[in-house]
Amino acid sequence: MAFAILAQCLNLLLCALLLLKTEGFNVGITYVQNAVAKGAVCLDGSPPAYHWDKGFGAGMNNWLVHIEGGGWCNNVTTCLSRKSTRLGSSKEMVKEIAFSGLLSKYQKFNPESRLGTVMGHHLQETNLHFRGARVWLAVIEDLLSKGMRSAENAILSGCSAGGLTSLLHCDNFRALVPIGAKVKCLSDAGYFINTKDVSGTQHIEAFYSEVVATHGSAKNLPSSCTSKMRPGLCFFPQNIVQQIKTPIFLVNAAYDSWQIKNILAPGVADPHGYWHSCKLDIKNCSPTQLSTMQDFRTQFLSALNGLGTSSSRGLFIDSCYAHCQTEMQETWLRDDSPLLARTTIAKAVGDWFYDRSPFQKIDCPYPSNPTCHNLVFDSNEHLPMNRSWVNLITTNSSDYNANDRSCTQHNIHQSSNCTCIRNSSHLFLFLIILRAMF
Numbered sequence: 001m002a003f004a005i006l007a008q009c010l011n012l013l014l015c016a017l018l019l020l021k022t023e024g025f026n027v028g029i030t031y032v033q034n035a036v037a038k039g040a041v042c043l044d045g046s047p048p049a050y051h052w053d054k055g056f057g058a059g060m061n062n063w064l065v066h067i068e069g070g071g072w073c074n075n076v077t078t079c080l081s082r083k084s085t086r087l088g089s090s091k092e093m094v095k096e097i098a099f100s101g102l103l104s105k106y107q108k109f110n111p112e113s114r115l116g117t118v119m120g121h122h123l124q125e126t127n128l129h130f131r132g133a134r135v136w137l138a139v140i141e142d143l144l145s146k147g148m149r150s151a152e153n154a155i156l157s158g159c160s161a162g163g164l165t166s167l168l169h170c171d172n173f174r175a176l177v178p179i180g181a182k183v184k185c186l187s188d189a190g191y192f193i194n195t196k197d198v199s200g201t202q203h204i205e206a207f208y209s210e211v212v213a214t215h216g217s218a219k220n221l222p223s224s225c226t227s228k229m230r231p232g233l234c235f236f237p238q239n240i241v242q243q244i245k246t247p248i249f250l251v252n253a254a255y256d257s258w259q260i261k262n263i264l265a266p267g268v269a270d271p272h273g274y275w276h277s278c279k280l281d282i283k284n285c286s287p288t289q290l291s292t293m294q295d296f297r298t299q300f301l302s303a304l305n306g307l308g309t310s311s312s313r314g315l316f317i318d319s320c321y322a323h324c325q326t327e328m329q330e331t332w333l334r335d336d337s338p339l340l341a342r343t344t345i346a347k348a349v350g351d352w353f354y355d356r357s358p359f360q361k362i363d364c365p366y367p368s369n370p371t372c373h374n375l376v377f378d379s380n381e382h383l384p385m386n387r388s389w390v391n392l393i394t395t396n397s398s399d400y401n402a403n404d405r406s407c408t409q410h411n412i413h414q415s416s417n418c419t420c421i422r423n424s425s426h427l428f429l430f431l432i433i434l435r436a437m438f
Contacts, residue, residue: 069160163190
């Protein structure tokens with residue numbers, strides 16, 4: 001039996017590697033060595049680094065700067081635990097990384113792209129160096145010297161902590177890119193909300209305040225926010241999106257798995273593990289837990305109110321149990337990708353960026369969308385808040401409520417009936433991706 005299980009696991013691993021080989025492509029690492037002299041270093045003092053795939057053809061002057069996720073450390077102890085990992089040292093970063101989904105250069109998976117891609121990693125920081133703001137500037141200056149100063153189209157995107165960064169740095173990014181270029185920002189799973197956990201405690205508010213204090217981030221947060229409230233509160237997108245002048249697009253699950261696990265029901269608020277099984281797989285949740293999650297969704301949607309009604313603001317808010325949907329090919333653009341209004345994330349973002357049509361859709365409540373790819377986590381990988389979500393094992397769950405093909409989805413301004421059906425839509429552009437962190 002043990003050998004059979006091992007063989008099955010190896011087969012699954014082989015299939016995953018083959019899928020990655022066919023849908024992604026490997027990109028080498030670039031170190032910004034001259035940044036060290038400017039004090040722009042990772043947590044351990046190593047130089048910042050990113051992965052870059054240069055644009056080509058008609059895409060030579062189109063840039064996509066993508067910021068990787070990975071959470072935050074909120075005190076010296078948690079920062080020390082990251083110092084010697086890929087989240088705190090460029091020495092530990094992989095030398096090659098596979099680009100897929102939003103980052104893919106293959107037209108089959110990103111049909112409108114001639115892709116040059118930079119994937120920047122966490123701007124990393126006893127001997128700890130808290131230099132995230134300097135690393136951000138050093139990496140952007142390096143990209144400008146490599147051709148971004150001639151950009152015609154540029155987008156700053158990010159996933160999770162990187163998605164929050166893409167919002168916090170959005171207007172700053174626009175100011176650094178040449179005047180006349182089309183510049184927009186995309187946040188994937190970065191709209192973290194300030195709400196109480198299941199014990200009634202403002203856990204995430206206290207955590208963010210510690211992050212801001214530890215890293216000395218207050219001076220780099222929008223002054224339009226810090227002049228009105230405590231700096232820690234300005235780490236929440238709901239308090240800063242009103243002031244962002246650059247067009248932005250939010251891709252987020254209303255039941256974001258990271259937020260359910262770390263904001264709504266963190267371990268500290270659930271000492272007896274009542275939520276443990278539910279957080280691993282939404283299908284394990286009790287009716288009471290699902291009701292609590294529906295309340296969380298309501299609060300999440302309420303936090304979007306500050307986004308405004310301009311067509312320059314895009315929304316793709318599905319009702320999946322997911323986190324970061326633009327980096328994975330299966331959720332970005334594939335025959336079975338998640339849909340809203342019969343539209344894939346790739347098409348919605350592409351139409352918005354090119355001003356073909358606005359997209360502001362909010363999904364109906366769980367479990368009405370049969371196209372969701374819900375995450376299922378390994379029971380041995382219950383990671384704390386300061387660890388990267390990407391270390392969790394994820395799988396695509398089978399479509400829940402698969403026989404129910406109808407739902408009510410909502411425009412940000414109005415509601416309308418629609419039919420949720422599978423549809424292979426195609427789209428997208430883009431060219432240079434940088435994974436870095438705030």
